[in-house]
Amino acid sequence: MKFINWLYSWFNPWFVSITLGCIILAAPVGLVFVSVFFPQTEIWQHLYSTVLSDYIVNSLLLAFGVGFLVILIGTVLAWCIARYEFAGRKQLQWLILLPMAMPAYIIAYTYTGLLDFAGPLQTLLRDTFHWQYGDYYFPDIRSLPGAIIMLSLVLYPYVYMLARTAFSEQPASLEEVSRSLGISPSKHLFKVVLPLARPAILMGAALAMMEAFADYGTVQYFGLSTFTTGIFRTWFGLGNGIAAAQLAAMLTSFVVLLLILEYLSRRKVSYYFQGQKTNQVNRQKLSGRKAFWVPFLCVIPVFFGFMLPVLQLLKWASMTYSKQLTSEFWLLLWNSFYLAAIAAITAVILALIFAYGKRLNPIKPIQILVGVVNLGYAVPGTVIAIGAMISLSWLDIKLNTLTENWFDVSVGLIFSGSLFALILVYSSRFLAVAMHNIDTGLSRVKPSMDDASRSLGYKPLQVLRVIHVPLMKTSVLSALLLVFVDVLKELPATLILRPFNFNTLAVRAFELASDERLMDAALPALAIVSVGILPVILLTLLMDKPSQQSSQVN
């Protein structure tokens, strides 16, 4: 009997389906690691003696710089919005999320156009003061600090969203207790509020750092030597794909370390929803000087992360829209939209299954498997795309050989030559985003609820549908919207895997920009931002709904 139980705990349908799903999704990432078994001594000696230290140092500085900045910006904003009541707060809370709709490479283009030595600002300075080159100091936008700022401006919403939910979910009773014990508000903030919100804040920072590790568009445009630019240089310039994959594996190992750190910091705290209502913290009404400073502070990141670049884009687009706005443009818009929608739904369904499977079978192998799939987020899109291309083409070739032998027809490239390939790569890349959200939601549902509903005769899937999903509606929806926006902006994989005659806004914007036609790229870039804004607004509406809460700290 014991044996049968043991067997079932390992080989139940949940476990098997999760394992299969993980293997399919992890195949592209896995291929990267297979490369480690083919040593490339000569190339590595060259890399080691010339550029490798640059790659490592710059990538780490970039990721940790971004991590630090997004925590700073995101936490401060979240605190202001969650705890204070002031004029314009309603508008600000969705404005703050807008930079999410802005692809990092596009913000990099616009700021370079504005701040470059040859750009309008510096030219104005020189003309006003009759300066020459070398007469004055002006920070160079195309530098590592520049890249850190660019990425932070569009990534801080990850921290903001998670931190804000964490802040507003803390019940008022905590504050009352602190006050009754005579603890000052600032001490309460550092001793109670921030420690409770820490897992959420760090999770947001980890997501942003993974993005920073995998970013290619910005670093390439700024001419920085990081892992991602190095991967391409090694692969295409030196013509060595295996060494390039090894670099990618090295990059991914950095991220594994990052995630382990994040996991360790999260492990100590767990708290659950009860599903009953308690008092929420009342927002403090601001008056006097503070009533001016707080909204002003909140507007700054929105201004730099969204308004200013959009104004620049609008200016460019006004010059070029007649050339760019053709009937085909609407098709691009539609392509981008439905591709992102399908990918978001797929990723969220997968994330639900994985997260729930982990909950049903809290055994190590499953956790490790799901963890591996989560790594996809940190692997540069191009690397995953190539991995998917190789594995799917192999599948297609096998399939075609089979049908030729049996039916004397070749069916063509069913997997690698269709949108299937793209959806697979998006799922593989952005599952982490969906998982983070859904995991957080699910982990707050008390295990006793599962037990209760199971004892009432519900099957696991019914429990998920009837109990969990309604309880974590916000998490599911924000997962959907986040993946949607991410796919909308996604560039490298789309570029590599798309079928014939299929383009998206991101591809169009990139093609024009990489041809150094920034002005022509403005219209598609603006369209990406506009389509991306819709889910962002929806997200805000969701976040502002008083959700059912109550928590207890163990």
Next chain:
Amino acid sequence: MKNINFCMLVITTMLSTSIMAEQVNLYSARKEALIKPLLDKFTQQTGITVNLVTGKADNLITRLKSEGKYSPADLLLTTDVGRLYRAKEQGLTQAISVSPAIAALPNNFRDEQGHWLGLSLRARPMMVSVDRVNTQTIANVEDLISPEWKGRVCIRSSSNIYNQSMVAALIAQLGESAAQEWVNGLVNNFARPPQGGDRDQIKAVAAGLCDVAIANTYYLAGMLSSEDKTTQQQAKKVKVIWPNQAGRGTHINISGVALAKSAPNKDAALKLIDFLLSNESQLWYATTNHEYPILANIAWSDLLESFGTFKTEQVPLGQLGELNAAAVKMMDRAGWK
């Protein structure tokens, strides 16, 4: 389920189009805006549908390779000869049967076995500040490594293929050690770490950050014909210097085409190649993107005329692809970011 249905839909549409009309499938590293208008004309004239995927040349080559004999691609278009060489080297191409149009091409713009050929020509000269540089003082790229140019040279990253091909051409002509010396000297004279694209180097010269840039001519031509007044003015502040006119000539590269080994629509593909070599198409290259036509008898755009005529390097173009890795290593050693 939704997805499966959707995929089936895609597949059936793909299959049905393949049965319908004559067509040709193109993997193009040339951006859509720089090729689609021509393809549309081709379809109008012949009724042959052209299916297009654009992307980076290396990714397209990888795709071609992994799809193997079932690849739908007929033609691979690239914007640089190194990639054509790479596709051939990996056994992904086949010989293009010689039509009269192809026979008219100079030998240097065709692969020895006929696996690839050039469609347009790009030159990479020096561009100097009109105000600050006496054009008499500079004649060769070798001049750029002398001490008088210290802190005055702008050029983009060594990750860029145009620079890789340029250095590869130098290795082919001067040998490894002389080329390394030139690269080291150039890096020594950089005004700033490499950043941005070719246009950014031109803008930097215009703004006074450096006095000489190395860039492709069509970028300058694009700036001169821009809708934006500022861009136009910046471009007017530089002058093209054709280097090494008394010696080996100016570095050039081609954009070109290769015929895929497993091309399912070979006849249509050959028709398209001929069309791209026709006077009409060559003229389009020369006027729309300001590239030099590959055929000698085609008129240049006024802008190209204004840059003047020049003598070109005679290095066999296939070698640029062969020496690409050596060039990258050389630039790594010199600390060219």
